[in-house]
Amino acid sequence: MYSQGLIGADGRSEETQAFLDAFQKRIDAEEKIEPNDPMPEGYRRTLVRQIGQHAHSEIVGMLPEGNWITRAPSLRRKAALLAKVQDEGGHGLYLYSAAETLGVSRKQMTEELLDGRAKYSSIFNYPTLSWADIGTIGWLVDGAAIMNQIPLCRCSYGPYARAMIRVCKEESFHQRQGYEIVMTLAQGTTDQKAMAQDSLNRWWWPSIMMFGPHDADSQHSDQSMAWKIKRFTNDELRQKFIDATVPQAEYLGLTIPDPDLKWNEEKNGYDHGPIDWDEFWRVVKGHGPMAKDRVKARKKAWDDGAWVRDAALAHAEKRRARKMAAE
């Protein structure tokens, strides 16, 4: 999903060729770039955009799953879901911190999310309609995210790469937890199994789309690959995901909603049917079914919380003044 952060990225730089060559040499030597190191403006801008969008995705991603916290069907599931959604908030927090090392503030990034300048993963603009969606999101959406994120642990920018190590550990736990929810449903009553199948039907294609456009149509991959912000192409990652997921669905006795899905002996992987790119671009451009509601919910939380943040600042200021007066 996070490759979406590169859609429309402006990777231009105005530095001298010698500067760019020296930077590229460091990248090629697999050196990590750290916050105070010289870096091309395009590299910095690309990372701010990608890390910011990744952070926003974690925060907005709390909403569709949060939609089921109050209805989780057992206390064990309730506690696990609450902890999971809290993890996503934690990921947001350290990703914002990673982005801040590039000279942008969390407040600024939040304002850009709320006024629509910054994007987040469009997968979260689909609705969660049943308890099974909580399992499916863990299994497929977090599963697809991990495919994207594992290579990011080796991203050339140090703070992002290090943040991703912890994020990946937690996401991998979420993915197994999601799969276990779906497995419980698939082995449950007729209604539960139908709920699981319906959920897979709705989330399969959006999950496949999370890897972004086909390589031939992906404009910004080349520069990001050269800078080692991105290490695999969209299609490579999508193929890995499908190959890993198909046997998991078979084990559950669920049917992936793609009649063209079949094993290709020659490439040692699955072929899949055509992706609905009209839907992809519609949702990426902000016309997903829940897009308006998601931003509205984030804006409401931000606006309703303004007096709390103001009070915390005012109190800190008063304390400081009182302390100074006492000295």
Next chain:
Amino acid sequence: MALFDAVLELADDHLVLGHRLSEWCGHAPMLEEDLALPNMALDLIGTARGLYTYAGALEGAGRDEDDLAYLRGERAYRNLLLCERPNEDFAHTILRQFYFAAFMVPYWSAAARSEDETVRGIAGKAGKEMAYHVRHCGEWVVRLGDGTEESARRMKDAVEALHIYVGEMFEEAASAGIAALPSRAGMRGEWEATVDHVFGLAGLSRPVVPHPQTGGRAGVHGEALGHMLAEMQSVHRAHPGATW
């Protein structure tokens, strides 16, 4: 059965309050609180699970934590009215949590010396968590009480709205005469000292309440609890006997 009833009361307090806190997840005033509120909710729900499981064992009728949480209606719930109060705003939510935790700290501290091994175990863990809730929420009561004109007004409104439910915490209810659990009335002194200390820093005072509200222990709740339970129990009740 008397210990069963008393443990069930405690379990209901924790689940209902934990559920209320969990409603904030993703909607808090700042990211740090989007982590802190679910964290406190998890503590409460975790304690509720231990208590329900123990209640089920005491009852000996084969009911597990989910049977007790999901298959009782509002008249059977025995939680304090304070715990079910709607979130309203951040000031109400923080004050509700502060009031409850300020009670539970001395309560669990006394319960940690119980003759009952399971009670001691639950009390040991929950007491540490509640001490953190007092600290976290107490700091917010001070920030909001001392912060801006608006936050001070909201904090005072919250005190006015919630103080009428305080007295119910000290009613013995089902715990009367149960040796395994501490006397609830005995917690009043420490509760008042904790609240007075924080209120002193926050510029707040404890109001006199001529007409305190009570009834939760008899299953006579406000109207909000029924809606909360309807939502909480909807999936579980729609699939009788299913495993999740």
